[in-house]
Amino acid sequence: MIIQVPASSANLGPGFDSIGIAVSLYLKLEVLGPSDNWQVDHQLGKLPHDETNMIVTTALSVASDLPPQHLRVVSDIPVTHGLGSSSSAIVAGVELANQLKELHLSKEEKVEIASQIEGHPDNVAPAILGGLVVGTHINGHFAALEAPLFPYDFAAYIPPYSLKTADARAALPYQLDYSQAVHASAIANTFVASLFTKNYDVAFKLMEADRFHEPYRKELVPELNQIRELGKKHGALATYLSGAGPTVMTVVDRDKYESFEQAVHAGGLDGKIVRLHPDVDGVKLI
Numbered sequence: 001m002i003i004q005v006p007a008s009s010a011n012l013g014p015g016f017d018s019i020g021i022a023v024s025l026y027l028k029l030e031v032l033g034p035s036d037n038w039q040v041d042h043q044l045g046k047l048p049h050d051e052t053n054m055i056v057t058t059a060l061s062v063a064s065d066l067p068p069q070h071l072r073v074v075s076d077i078p079v080t081h082g083l084g085s086s087s088s089a090i091v092a093g094v095e096l097a098n099q100l101k102e103l104h105l106s107k108e109e110k111v112e113i114a115s116q117i118e119g120h121p122d123n124v125a126p127a128i129l130g131g132l133v134v135g136t137h138i139n140g141h142f143a144a145l146e147a148p149l150f151p152y153d154f155a156a157y158i159p160p161y162s163l164k165t166a167d168a169r170a171a172l173p174y175q176l177d178y179s180q181a182v183h184a185s186a187i188a189n190t191f192v193a194s195l196f197t198k199n200y201d202v203a204f205k206l207m208e209a210d211r212f213h214e215p216y217r218k219e220l221v222p223e224l225n226q227i228r229e230l231g232k233k234h235g236a237l238a239t240y241l242s243g244a245g246p247t248v249m250t251v252v253d254r255d256k257y258e259s260f261e262q263a264v265h266a267g268g269l270d271g272k273i274v275r276l277h278p279d280v281d282g283v284k285l286i
């Protein structure tokens, strides 16, 4: 059995902790069979190979009596780079328990479990459902709604350095001034309305108008402004910080992708740039 989970790009500008989209990088979790101890084979650097691996801890939190397994993980989602690697591991763990214990979890139940673990649904919900998702928690439970998917590609600029979500969250203020909070919320509300009504001229302006997190994180990722400026000169639609960064996502018309990528290379940035498209399936068995 192989479980496949897509990467996800959260926030899309003003949708802090509530909007995310599944994109075409994947974690594949193969179940090789029962084992004396939990064993996780992977080539993902320092991540644990035993029962402390996040995939296993998640699976055991769903089904504590799950017998140990020998697992193999292959993933092209870069870890701590703002493309939802932790969410891919959590979603893989939920699905592992679901399959091995035949729990028959609904998609909504998977979103609830994974969001409780991650704390917000912006990465786990698209990783489960596929596509573009808006969600939050209310009275301790999570709701996630699927928005229409826009017909564009992404140029993901992936810097050579990593940035832990915890560190990027530490850069945020504890409080926002009341009038600033009202304006930030109005931007986010109108952004969501523009997505659901497919008013993309408005959506892409608002995607670059976040007031909740990008102003506080831009010093950590100087490439955000550099690429945003390149995008304006080379026909890109909008650029935002993917999740907690440091990946910078640019939405591009499919026929303008090549020229935008060339402009980023010519800009002398030392990260890599990867063409991504939305994933519509979410977690699935392959």
Ligand SMILES: Nc1ncnc2c1ncn2[C@@H]1O[C@H](COP(=O)(O)OP(=O)(O)OP(=O)(O)O)[C@@H](O)[C@H]1O
Residues within 6 Å of the ligand: 008, 010, 027, 044, 047, 053, 054, 055, 073, 075, 078, 079, 080, 081, 082, 083, 084, 085, 086, 087, 089, 123, 163, 164, 165, 166, 242, 243, 244, 245
């Ligand atoms: N394939 C994996 N298997 C097990 N654990 C993983 C895996 N990928 C990521 N993790 C865990 O998630 C942590 C990284 O989470 P973090 O939230 O900092 O980054 P991210 O999820 O890549 O970024 P973002 O949440 O901004 O999209 C790793 O340190 C590790 O503990």
Ligand SMILES: N[C@@H](CCO)C(=O)O
Residues within 6 Å of the ligand: 010, 011, 016, 017, 018, 120, 122, 123, 165, 168, 169, 213, 243, 244
């Ligand atoms: N919404 C989250 C995504 C990363 O978990 C953030 O920006 O911190």
